Amino acid sequence: MTDRRAFLKFLAASPLLAGIPSIEKVLAETTSLQTVDNMIGSAAEALDVFDFERAAHKAIPPAHWGYMATGVDGDETLRANREAYSRYQLRTRRFVDVSKIDMSIDLFGTKFNSPIFMCPVGGQKAFYPEAEVAVARAAKDQGHLQILSTVTSSAVEDVIEARGGPIWFQLYAAMSFDITTKLVQRAEAAGCPVVAVTVDLPAGRNTETATRLRRSDTRTCTDCHSPTGSARSSRPMYNGIDTKGMATNSPSLTWDFIKHLKDVTKMKVLIKGLDTREDAALALEHGADGIIVSNHGGRATETGRATLDALPEVAQEVRGRIPVFVDGGVRRGTDVVKALALGATAVGIGRPYIWGLGAFGQPGVDRVLEILNNELRLAMVGCGARSLAEITASSIVRRT
Numbered sequence: 348m349t350d351r352r353a354f355l356k357f358l359a360a361s362p363l364l365a366g367i368p369s370i371e372k373v374l375a376e377t378t379s380l381q382t383v384d385n386m387i388g389s390a391a392e393a394l395d396v397f398d399f400e401r402a403a404h405k406a407i408p409p410a411h412w413g414y415m416a417t418g419v420d421g422d423e424t425l426r427a428n429r430e431a432y433s434r435y436q437l438r439t440r441r442f443v444d445v446s447k448i449d450m451s452i453d454l455f456g457t458k459f460n461s462p463i464f465m466c467p468v469g470g471q472k473a474f475y476p477e478a479e480v481a482v483a484r485a486a487k488d489q490g491h492l493q494i495l496s497t498v499t500s501s502a503v504e505d506v507i508e509a510r511g512g513p514i515w516f517q518l519y520a521a522m523s524f525d526i527t528t529k530l531v532q533r534a535e536a537a538g539c540p541v542v543a544v545t546v547d548l549p550a551g552r553n554t555e556t557a558t559r560l561r562r563s564d565t566r567t568c569t570d571c572h573s574p575t576g577s578a579r580s581s582r583p584m585y586n587g588i589d590t591k592g593m594a595t596n597s598p599s600l601t602w603d604f605i606k607h608l609k610d611v612t613k614m615k616v617l618i619k620g621l622d623t624r625e626d627a628a629l630a631l632e633h634g635a636d637g638i639i640v641s642n643h644g645g646r647a648t649e650t651g652r653a654t655l656d657a658l659p660e661v662a663q664e665v666r667g668r669i670p671v672f673v674d675g676g677v678r679r680g681t682d683v684v685k686a687l688a689l690g691a692t693a694v695g696i697g698r699p700y701i702w703g704l705g706a707f708g709q710p711g712v713d714r715v716l717e718i719l720n721n722e723l724r725l726a727m728v729g730c731g732a733r734s735l736a737e738i739t740a741s742s743i744v745r746r747t
């Protein structure tokens with residue numbers, strides 16, 4: 348293919364043939380063939396995470412794809428998250444001995460091989476039957492942190508067994524504190540050392556793209572989804588809990604909730620979904636053990652700021668007293684360097700590992716992690732940063 352393209356380009360450039368429409372046409376056709384060729388047939392063929400996006404799009408039914416891909420309203424926050432990374436460039440350093448690069452990180456006393464963690468994503472059976480368990484096996488193989496959603500489609504005990512070590516639990520607080528307590532205590536008993544309370548969806552949202560794609564799906568949803576009852580309450584984490592009348596969003600939650608939560612668990616408590624210095628200060632005041640700067644991957648508040656743009660003010664407010672994590676739009680190892688340089692302790696990915704999972708199951712997730720880690724390693728080499736601590740504000744510059 349490459350030879351054919353090179354030959355056609357040579358012909359097109361020839362003064363004798365320049366401008367002859369048939370050559371242009373053949374070149375255009377070759378370009379589209381090239382695109383088709385980019386559809387990978389196995390995880391090993393992937394060169395970047397976007398290869399998995401295409402493969403997963405092909406493999407996942409439209410309604411499920413819509414659930415994953417959607418933002419809210421016109422998807423502006425979703426796009427902002429990604430675009431923010433292109434506003435920064437790396438500052439290279441030379442003649443540093445970069446023969447050994449250490450990407451490991453200690454989080455609350457546990458060592459992970461990489462600062463890239465896998466964000467909580469609900470209902471992963473929508474993407475691949477082995478779901479969160481397949482993700483846990485990949486996390487185990489490569490020593491990554493995995494955070495499990497409250498609305499996981501696999502039970503926390505099964506996921507921890509597959510991980511062969513602790514995972515963190517993400518909490519959607521129920522209106523009833525009794526239900527919340529049961530969820531949290533089950534996660535703690537299963538072995539989770541950390542709970543991340545998600546606070547960016549207090550009262551519903553308008554996932555317009557998901558609704559459009561659902562309309563284009565001709566399958567009968569009730570073949571798999573229960574026609575009655577809330578999808579959330581039928582998930583494994585609610586087994587054994589009386590969920591009759593359970594309200595799944597909690598619009599009346601206030602900062603006191605953090606104290607109540609700390610009273611019923613010994614787990615470290617993170618707050619997921621903050622993006623201002625004011626809330627960072629309040630989080631510290633109320634005893635949070637960490638913050639995840641997140642806008643739910645552009646799925647919560649529309650026309651919000653990119654998380655990368657919000658990160659510096661949160662990090663400046665926190666001044667290293669507790670870890671500050673960030674997620675949203677991370678698709679390259681260079682993005683990880685940029686986020687760490689702006690004050691993040693570690694960096695979360697959501698959709699990229701779901702693309703890997705949806706396309707190929709565990710081998711897909713394995714390869715997504717491998718690609719991002721390889722890219723991160725090369726970016727650290729370029730910046731002369733031998734460890735994560737050596738990634739500093741001077742590792743990047745804002746585009747002029």
Ligand SMILES: Cc1cc2nc3c(=O)[nH]c(=O)nc-3n(C[C@H](O)[C@H](O)[C@H](O)COP(=O)(O)O)c2cc1C
Nearest residue numbers: 415466467468469496545643644675676696697698
């Ligand atoms: C399909 C999907 C489901 C999600 N489910 C949850 C969830 O159950 N709990 C939660 O706190 N965040 C959830 N998130 C948000 C992610 O944890 C994370 O914040 C986001 O995906 C990061 O952005 P990215 O997808 O651009 O990497 C979900 C995101 C997606 C795409």
